[in-house]
Amino acid sequence: MRIKPRLLKRWQFSASVFAPAVLLLAITAAAVVGFVLWSTADVDRRSLLRQTELVRNILAEEVAKVPRAQESIAIWDDAIERTKFKFDKDWIDNNLGIWMYEYYGHDHVVVFDQDDEPIYTMSDGVSPETTLFASERSLLTREVAAMRALIASGALQTYVNGETAKLPQVVDLRQIGGRPAVVSIAPIVSDTGDIAQEPGSEYLHLAISYLDEEIAAGLGKRYMLEEAAFATERIPSSDHASYPLASKAGRFVTFFQWKPDKPGQVLLAQTAPVLAGTFLVASLLIVALVDRLWKSSAALEAERMSAHHQATHDALTGLPNRTRFERKLEEVLASCTRDGTQVALLMLDLDRFKKINDTLGHQAGDDLIRAVGQRLQELLGNGALSARLGGDEFAIIYSGKAAMNTAADLARRAIVAASTPFVVAGSEVFIGTSIGIAVVLDGDADRLEVTRKADIALYEAKSTGRNRAVFYEDVMYELLQSRHTIEAELREALRGGDQLAVAFQPLFHCRTGTISGAEALVRWSNPRLGQVSPAHFIPVAESTGLVEGVGDFVLRGACELGARWPGLTVAVNISPAQLRNPKFSGRVFDILEESGMRPDDLELEITESILLEDEDVASAALREFRRAGIKIALDDFGTGYSSLNYLKRYPVDRIKIDRSFVSQLARQSASSAIVQAMVTLAHALGIAVTAEGVETHEQVDILREMGCNTLQGFLLATPTTPALIEAMFRDQVAAPESEARLVAEFA
């Protein structure tokens, strides 16, 4: 399955833009979440440290409260008297025992005598008590012993002497009956100092206060510690914190547990939804941004593609333009060098396109070009590309096998396609195409060289009849070179000097043999090329615009002669290029006026081709000349289309039967029949007939019999200089009898 290119592009775009954007967002999100989690945890950790410190202090205070309460009754003369000197159970209950329970919440009180025998016991407000001493007596003796040791060390004596302010006491934590408790022992001493006791004989007061739920709850309430409790085991929960309490000997007694305040967690719970919302919005923004970016980048891409297409394609036909054509040609020529692929280049130029463009308008011209482009496109096969190079020029590049045959086939089909009628601007039009072909079968070839060759072949195709294809041959190049030389030399000759001259060939009346006039023929003698025939250089002059200079030169020479010999006709050859110039007729009239020649004595020789190509232009000019009295002759008659229609439609005074017919003349030949028909027809239309290239007496006889009006040919006179032709004119005017001699010569 093929992935659609747009989809693929979108995927690539996402990979290059969307992925980094998402990655960035993810990294940012992870960093923010990580930071928030870390900082809230840190806040919680610090808060726990603070709370633990608080717990440590309040527990120390809780423990210290027991000896402090004890101190208030142990330093008291009455207490010594009522316990040691005169045992008073009631008094002890009310001041040292039950009272301690009721006022300070001490759970047990024991008073020991000097032999460490208990003389008073109290538990939970009841005295004497029975349970504690049954189970814990031995435990208590440790504290009692510790107190005695302290007294023995003299600590009490320094207090009694007033050397220290603090009554020595033994305070510790321990488990009693599995319950954590504060145990405190103090010696009962005089507050006034009035009762002196023998050191070591002091009675001892022991107070025990359990660290129970009530105390924990009270602390929790006072210090805002949630779920505060004493426990012998830790609550296995990350929600709870615990602080261990141990005896002085390091023995574990209890845990104080509570649910610590977690400000970080609270903060997190409050900020998490905001953060999540922010990320959601940021994600949506990024998605929207990327989508927008994709759309604008897609639009840019489309614009770029269209600009590229415009730069490499012709707007009218949609075919590749010259730029792309040149690049493509270079490509295929490179592959020709690389792997021997054959290449053919066909250059096409439409025939008669200009005429349609001029007559039907540019819109029709555009439609026609478009239609041609389409037809060309349709006939292409594999390995071929067509292009429009501009105007009515097209090209086809083929690369592949059998380039020669394929090119010939393509050319044939292109000619058929172009000569099949087109309908533009509502009318059917006929064009054709000339094609020049250059083929590269192997080896290196340069684009410019191949293009030049195809152009030369195209030129050849156009100048040898049009609507045809011509393969390039080297001889064409040589021909072109020689044309270039002729052009350059002729241009030079036209600048001045005496290279150009006008020769005159006389024409004779067929019946009388007298001179009717002369035809002016251009002569060119070039120092490098020698004598150049007009048949050679006139076509070059026509295609390069030089023919007007040549034409003016000849016309001037002819009119100068004609002005001096009124009554004799001087004929001048006019090329189609001259006639097409709208200023031409004005120039003819100017020269006539300058020279003083009568228009009636001037004859312009034109060929059929001009009538074929530019009917309207030609006929308008011809009518203007005829109105002025100038005569028109159709030269080389019989070689072109010889449409007898022209004779009827155009103002022609004379036809000049081409010498190819005259040279074939013999009695009973086909040519004779044709010439006879031409003469008869021309006469029927009131048109005079001249036979060109008369070389034999037999031809003279036949032509005379046929009723031809005038004759021209080497037999009668060759083209000659103005001086000699004037001499001939003079002879005839001076001695008309010599006319008889000439007639005799014809016979």
Ligand code: C2E
């Ligand atoms: P064209 O107008 O048919 O002129 C007659 C040509 O036939 C002349 O050749 C002339 O020398 C030649 N010719 C005359 N009699 C005979 C003959 O008996 N046998 C043979 N074989 N040839 C004969 P040229 O002067 O070489 O001119 C050739 C063509 O060049 C002319 O044919 C004409 O078409 C053109 N041309 C000559 N001069 C001019 C000019 O001034 N302007 C233009 N536009 N074309 C000219």
Ligand code: MG
């Ligand atoms: Mg002529």
Ligand code: MG
């Ligand atoms: Mg001729």
